[in-house]
Amino acid sequence: MAFxxxxxAAHVMQWSHCVxxxxxxxFLANAAPHLVxxxxxxxxxxxxxxxxGQGLSSSLVNVLWGFFNLAAGYVLVCQxxxxxxxxxxxxGALGAGALLLSxxxxxxxxxxxxxxxxxxxxxxx
Numbered sequence: 001m002a003f004x005x006x007x008x009a010a011h012v013m014q015w016s017h018c019v020x021x022x023x024x025x026x027f028l029a030n031a032a033p034h035l036v037x038x039x040x041x042x043x044x045x046x047x048x049x050x051x052x053g054q055g056l057s058s059s060l061v062n063v064l065w066g067f068f069n070l071a072a073g074y075v076l077v078c079q080x081x082x083x084x085x086x087x088x089x090x091x092g093a094l095g096a097g098a099l100l101l102s103x104x105x106x107x108x109x110x111x112x113x114x115x116x117x118x119x120x121x122x123x124x125x
Contacts, residue, residue: 006065017081018093024076025097027069030105034066045109 009024036057037044046065057065077094078085084090110116 004087013087013089013093014081017083018089020076020080021083021090021093022097022100024073024080025094025099026101027073027076027097028094029098029101031066031073033109034062034069036066038066039064045112053108 027055034044036037043052043056043058043093046057046061048059099120
C-alpha cells in the first residue's frame with residue numbers, strides 16, 4: 001500500500017515526493033545567499049567556517065557551497081517524481097521547504113549581519 005497526499009482530483013502525489021520537494025525548496029533557498037555573497041566577492045557564514053555557521057567563509061567557499069545547494073535542490077525537485085510548478089501541492093511543498101529554512105536562518109544570520117535590528121541611515125521610525 002502506497003502512502004499518498006492529495007494533489008488534485010485527478011492526480012495523487014506520493015508522500016516521498018512531497019518530502020523531496022520540501023527538502024528541495026530548503027536547498028534552493030539556502031543556495032541564494034551563498035551564491036549572491038560569493039559572486040559579490042563577500043565573505044559569508046557557512047558550515048565550513050570556524051566556528052561553524054558563525055565565522056565567515058571566503059567568497060570562493062560560498063560559491064562552491066551555493067552551487068552544491070543548487071545541485072541538491074535540482075536533484076530533489078526535478079529528478080524525483082514529476083514536479084509541476086502549476087500544481088498547488090507541488091508548489092506549496094517547495095515553498096514550505098524554502099520558508100521553513102528561510103525564517104530561522106534569517107533570525108540566525110541577522111544576529112551577525114545586523115538584520116534583526118536594522119538601524120541606521122534610511123531607517124523609518
